[in-house]
Amino acid sequence: MRKKIVAGNWKMNMTFEEGQTLTSEILNMMKDEHSGEAIAVLNPPFPHIFPVKKLIGQAKGVFIGAQNCSDKEAGAFTGEVSAKILASFGAQYVIIGHSERREYFKESNEMLAAKVKLALANGLTPIFCCGESLEIRTAGTHEPNVKFQLTEGLFDLSPEDFSKIVIAYEPIWAIGTGKTASSEEAQDMHAALRRHIASKYGKDIAENTSILYGGSCNPKNAQELFAKPDVDGGLIGGASLKSRDFVDIIKSF
Numbered sequence: 001m002r003k004k005i006v007a008g009n010w011k012m013n014m015t016f017e018e019g020q021t022l023t024s025e026i027l028n029m030m031k032d033e034h035s036g037e038a039i040a041v042l043n044p045p046f047p048h049i050f051p052v053k054k055l056i057g058q059a060k061g062v063f064i065g066a067q068n069c070s071d072k073e074a075g076a077f078t079g080e081v082s083a084k085i086l087a088s089f090g091a092q093y094v095i096i097g098h099s100e101r102r103e104y105f106k107e108s109n110e111m112l113a114a115k116v117k118l119a120l121a122n123g124l125t126p127i128f129c130c131g132e133s134l135e136i137r138t139a140g141t142h143e144p145n146v147k148f149q150l151t152e153g154l155f156d157l158s159p160e161d162f163s164k165i166v167i168a169y170e171p172i173w174a175i176g177t178g179k180t181a182s183s184e185e186a187q188d189m190h191a192a193l194r195r196h197i198a199s200k201y202g203k204d205i206a207e208n209t210s211i212l213y214g215g216s217c218n219p220k221n222a223q224e225l226f227a228k229p230d231v232d233g234g235l236i237g238g239a240s241l242k243s244r245d246f247v248d249i250i251k252s253f
């Protein structure tokens with residue numbers, strides 16, 4: 001069954017104290033107000049993973065993830081964090097291929113494919129990001145461009161492994177800009193990606209893949225986006241740093 005997921009990407013924000021406060025507020029609001037089926041995945045900076053996981057404890061429907069992992073298994077790679085280390089500290093999910101990683105850290109499709117495989121080998125659920133630039137959207141080639149990112153990053157996986165993947169479609173022009181894709185634009189791309197998955201892995205796997213939308217999603221636009229049949233949740237940046245906004249987005253289903 002396709003899961004409904006709202007994942008928060010804290011990016012490089014939140015001190016220890018701030019992260020603990022934000023998590024506690026989210027947990028309290030979720031307990032008091034949320035009875036829906038959507039789950040929350042918090043993706044803080046690495047040092048928060050263990051303490052945030054401890055705070056989450058046995059809370060229902062709240063999970064912990066990382067924003068990145070290394071494409072190497074282990075060894076002399078100063079500053080890197082492996083999928084194995086993340087899993088040992090309790091991470092359950094990992095964002096792979098965020099456009100900021102692709103752009104600022106020059107992460108190639110090949111690197112991302114390696115990261116996905118290591119994440120899966122260590123029991124982490126990859127949230128695989130894809131999305132087009134404004135230039136590509138304006139040229140009208142966004143659909144083949146984003147499909148290609150999926151092909152290169154994921155289509156080497158076995159059907160069993162692919163069925164563990166979560167996809168996040170994030171048009172780069174909508175990330176952190178306040179400019180959201182319209183619900184029709186999001187639906188069109190999500191449906192195209194689902195067809196692309198079906199062409200490789202078959203209809204069942206495609207139907208069961210969660211495809212999240214990311215890009216200036218907020219409590220005001222979440223309901224309309226999540227109402228679309230192929231939008232299974234959101235990857236939330238800015239609004240995930242405010243407990244009220246984040247929980248209201250989760251409640252938008």
Ligand code: PEP
Nearest residue numbers: 175176214215216237238
């Ligand atoms: C993101 O960084 O994944 C994101 C969607 O950011 P924002 O919600 O701030 O646009």
